[in-house]
Amino acid sequence: MRKLPPIRRRRGGSFAALAAFFTVVIMFFGMGGATALSMPAPASAVSAGVQAADVNGKTFAIATDTTFAPFEFRDGSGELVGIDMDLIRAIAKDQGFEVDIKSLGFDAALQALQSNQVAGVIAGMSITDERKKIFDFSAPYFDSGVQMAVAKNDQDIKSYEGLTGKTVTAKRGSEGETFANSIKDQYGFKVKALADSATMYDDVKAGNSVAVFDDYPVLAYGVSQNNGLKIVTEKEQGSSYGFAVNKGANADLLTAFDAGLANLKANGEYDKILDKYLAKAESTEQGGFFELVKDSFPALMKGLWLTIVATVLSLAVALVLGVLFGFFKVSESKILRGVATTYVAIFRGTPLLVQAFFFYFGLPQMTGQPIDVLTAGVLTLSLNAGAYMTEIVRGGIQSVDPGQLEASRSLGLSYVTSMRRVVVPQAIKIMTPSFINQFVITLKDTSLLAVIGFAELTYQGQQIYASNFRTGETLLIVAALYFIVITALTQLSNVLDRKFNK
Amino acid sequence: MSATATDKSAKISVRGLKKSFGSNEVLKGLDVDVAEGEVVCVIGPSGSGKSTFLRCLNKLEDITAGTVTVNGFDLTDAKVDLNTVRQNIGMVFQHFNLFPHMSVIQNIMLAPVELKKLDKAGAREKAMELLRRVGLAEKADARPASLSGGQKQRVAIARALAMNPGIMLFDEATSALDPEMVGEVLQVIRDLAAEGMTMVVVTHEMGFAREVADRVIFMDAGYICEEGTPEAIFSNAQQPRLQEFLAKVL
Ligand SMILES: Nc1ncnc2c1ncn2[C@@H]1O[C@H](COP(=O)(O)OP(=O)(O)OP(=O)(O)O)[C@@H](O)[C@H]1O
Ligand SMILES: [Mg+2]
Numbered sequence: 001m002r003k004l005p006p007i008r009r010r011r012g013g014s015f016a017a018l019a020a021f022f023t024v025v026i027m028f029f030g031m032g033g034a035t036a037l038s039m040p041a042p043a044s045a046v047s048a049g050v051q052a053a054d055v056n057g058k059t060f061a062i063a064t065d066t067t068f069a070p071f072e073f074r075d076g077s078g079e080l081v082g083i084d085m086d087l088i089r090a091i092a093k094d095q096g097f098e099v100d101i102k103s104l105g106f107d108a109a110l111q112a113l114q115s116n117q118v119a120g121v122i123a124g125m126s127i128t129d130e131r132k133k134i135f136d137f138s139a140p141y142f143d144s145g146v147q148m149a150v151a152k153n154d155q156d157i158k159s160y161e162g163l164t165g166k167t168v169t170a171k172r173g174s175e176g177e178t179f180a181n182s183i184k185d186q187y188g189f190k191v192k193a194l195a196d197s198a199t200m201y202d203d204v205k206a207g208n209s210v211a212v213f214d215d216y217p218v219l220a221y222g223v224s225q226n227n228g229l230k231i232v233t234e235k236e237q238g239s240s241y242g243f244a245v246n247k248g249a250n251a252d253l254l255t256a257f258d259a260g261l262a263n264l265k266a267n268g269e270y271d272k273i274l275d276k277y278l279a280k281a282e283s284t285e286q287g288g289f290f291e292l293v294k295d296s297f298p299a300l301m302k303g304l305w306l307t308i309v310a311t312v313l314s315l316a317v318a319l320v321l322g323v324l325f326g327f328f329k330v331s332e333s334k335i336l337r338g339v340a341t342t343y344v345a346i347f348r349g350t351p352l353l354v355q356a357f358f359f360y361f362g363l364p365q366m367t368g369q370p371i372d373v374l375t376a377g378v379l380t381l382s383l384n385a386g387a388y389m390t391e392i393v394r395g396g397i398q399s400v401d402p403g404q405l406e407a408s409r410s411l412g413l414s415y416v417t418s419m420r421r422v423v424v425p426q427a428i429k430i431m432t433p434s435f436i437n438q439f440v441i442t443l444k445d446t447s448l449l450a451v452i453g454f455a456e457l458t459y460q461g462q463q464i465y466a467s468n469f470r471t472g473e474t475l476l477i478v479a480a481l482y483f484i485v486i487t488a489l490t491q492l493s494n495v496l497d498r499k500f501n502k
Numbered sequence: 503m504s505a506t507a508t509d510k511s512a513k514i515s516v517r518g519l520k521k522s523f524g525s526n527e528v529l530k531g532l533d534v535d536v537a538e539g540e541v542v543c544v545i546g547p548s549g550s551g552k553s554t555f556l557r558c559l560n561k562l563e564d565i566t567a568g569t570v571t572v573n574g575f576d577l578t579d580a581k582v583d584l585n586t587v588r589q590n591i592g593m594v595f596q597h598f599n600l601f602p603h604m605s606v607i608q609n610i611m612l613a614p615v616e617l618k619k620l621d622k623a624g625a626r627e628k629a630m631e632l633l634r635r636v637g638l639a640e641k642a643d644a645r646p647a648s649l650s651g652g653q654k655q656r657v658a659i660a661r662a663l664a665m666n667p668g669i670m671l672f673d674e675a676t677s678a679l680d681p682e683m684v685g686e687v688l689q690v691i692r693d694l695a696a697e698g699m700t701m702v703v704v705t706h707e708m709g710f711a712r713e714v715a716d717r718v719i720f721m722d723a724g725y726i727c728e729e730g731t732p733e734a735i736f737s738n739a740q741q742p743r744l745q746e747f748l749a750k751v752l
Contacts, residue, residue: 401599406562406595407600407601410562410588410592410662411588411613412589412590413585413616421616422612
């Protein structure tokens with residue numbers, strides 16, 4: 001079963017409420033039309049070889065997670081691949097419809113489905129009773145379950161019996177953790193919860209934990225990618241994944257999915273897709289460091305590009321905010337000063353990560369308006385950097401001798417003209433080093449957006465070692481890219497500074 | 503004493519001027535008229551309110567009570583366009599306050615060009631003429647930082663004259679200068695006086711005040727303590743505070 005951190009669990013409640021609300025709205029205004037009001041079609045009982053004609057030639061927007069290997073993740077070239085992706089595309093082809101995949105993140109995907117912005121969600125989502133109240137599910141397309149793996153060269157631990165007195169690791173909030181906890185007293189071991197799969201595998205390889213409990217597909221995929229582990233137990237009974245549509249909506253699509261899935265299972269394509277991601281690789285040796293650099297280069301460049309885009313957009317907005325609120329701060333109006341002071345206090349007084357989570361997860365929940373990850377990221381960084389810019393602008397203006405403004409005003413020049421011609425040019429000179437500094441800070445801060453799934457450089461690095469398990473080397477490459485870009489841009493800024501601010 | 507009636511012929515007319523910073527009353531009710539072409543020197547001990555008084559004349563300080571009328575415009579009237587009034591009042595500061603990011607000539611051209619009084623060429627011509635007048639034509643393209651104190655102050659005077667003001671205010675224009683440079687700046691002010699410029703000059707240079715002033719005002723603790731001709735102030739002081747002050751500075 002896929003991991004459900006608290007933030008996702010809590011969502012269940014508001015989803016139900018929202019769903020009820022939407023249902024009422026749809027009933028009152030008849031917006032959904034006859035399809036929306038019709039009862040959900042029972043999913044199943046579609047014989048192989050059948051094609052559901054109603055979907056033919058149509059295009060459906062399908063939302064998915066940003067990364068949940070091996071179900072959806074980006075390969076070396078940045079393409080979205082995985083079991084879910086291959087499956088939905090194969091089914092679409094089989095059934096004659098088109099899909100428009102939207103990689104939104106798990107929560108955002110469900111939200112987009114709720115608000116009918118997409119037709120369906122395929123995101124390694126477990127079929128649960130709670131979710132069945134809000135969504136209609138296809139027939140299960142994958143049966144998950146927990147397995148245990150140990151380091152490849154570990155000859156001692158072959159079953160749960162060998163764990164006595166040892167520490168194992170499992171993903172926080174996952175089914176693996178629940179299972180490990182349920183048997184830990186019986187076998188006498190301790191459970192250490194970690195945040196993600198790559199970290200857990202590194203923990204086992206480093207010998208801090210002797211074994212890892214993880215979802216079977218995730219674990220099998222890791223092993224297939226030479227993550228240095230081997231699986232030693234059978235799969236424990238677990239949950240099943242399903243494709244979801246909004247309750248009562250898109251019954252045709254659901255029928256087509258089930259029909260297509262049955263066809264793929266019948267013609268062997270389904271097994272091919274699973275094998276592609278889960279079968280043990282033919283023990284290909286890992287390439288050298290430079291091969292890693294070469295292989296990861298396209299994905300990292302995509303990440304670097306997004307890092308730079310986010311930095312530039314954020315700084316541009318931050319500059320506007322900084323100038324605006326900076327002038328508020330030096331204005332005579334108590335109200336404007338108060339507004340600026342409040343703004344700065346809020347964004348300097350809270351962690352950037354909390355702000356990012358708020359704009360990406362919190363705000364959409366409160367407004368019902370989904371927000372894409374670039375917008376959320378730029379919003380976070382620009383509001384945050386804008387607060388620091390405000391202080392830089394205020395400091396710059398205030399460090400200009402007040403006699404300068406007085407001399408200008410005494411000549412009969414207006415406040416605005418005096419600022420523009422006399423104070424600001426001098427303030428810019430004072431502010432430039434701080435601006436360059438803020439520029440570097442914001443560029444580095446973009447890496448924090450990896451946690452909301454923004455596919456910048458750090459995120460791409462994480463994706464790469466999440467699939468090849470070469471954590472150290474990959475991070476070295478990522479760090480080197482940051483270093484090169486930051487050093488180059490700093491040098492450039494300094495040259496420009498010297499040239500224009502003599 | 504006509505404390506309330508405004509003297510229509512006066513360029514500057516101050517009535518009941520009070521100024522407080524918070525609870526600290528710095529000016530406690532001043533009445534002053536300055537006639538066209540008159541040179542008024544203001545003397546007094548440190549902290550007596552001389553600078554504050556001067557800065558009220560072009561409203562660099564907000565006026566707490568009373569009126570200040572310049573060229574017939576009441577500065578305390580919110581409807582009066584201060585920028586227009588200020589164009590006719592040049593001010594020279596103790597610390598020059600030249601714009602360091604502009605050349606000497608750009609400092610002088612700024613106001614005429616920004617306020618569209620002259621086009622660029624006209625403003626340049628005017629600025630060069632002013633620079634020749636203060637003896638600094640060869641410094642037109644220099645940066646203020648490369649000038650001596652005396653030269654800076656002469657540029658500041660040229661800048662203040664760029665809008666052809668009818669009134670000039672000087673706030674201890676020579677106090678920040680090395681002694682050997684005081685003379686060159688005083689000479690420029692002296693020339694202006696001789697040309698009939700209306701001026702209010704706050705100064706510590708008693709000899710200069712005595713020489714150029716038509717009238718001397720002695721301020722003490724926020725009041726005008728005594729005023730009169732240079733002769734009356736310097737040779738025939740009435741108030742004990744003035745006598746004390748002169749004993750110290752002369
Ligand atoms: N911006 C201000 N805020 C508060 N108090 C001020 C301010 N400007 C001046 N003062 C006070 O007002 C009083 C008069 O100051 P002012 O500068 O007018 O004196 P002055 O006669 O020019 O003295 P000096 O000969 O030292 O220049 C002083 O007590 C000073 O501390
Ligand atoms: Mg003073």
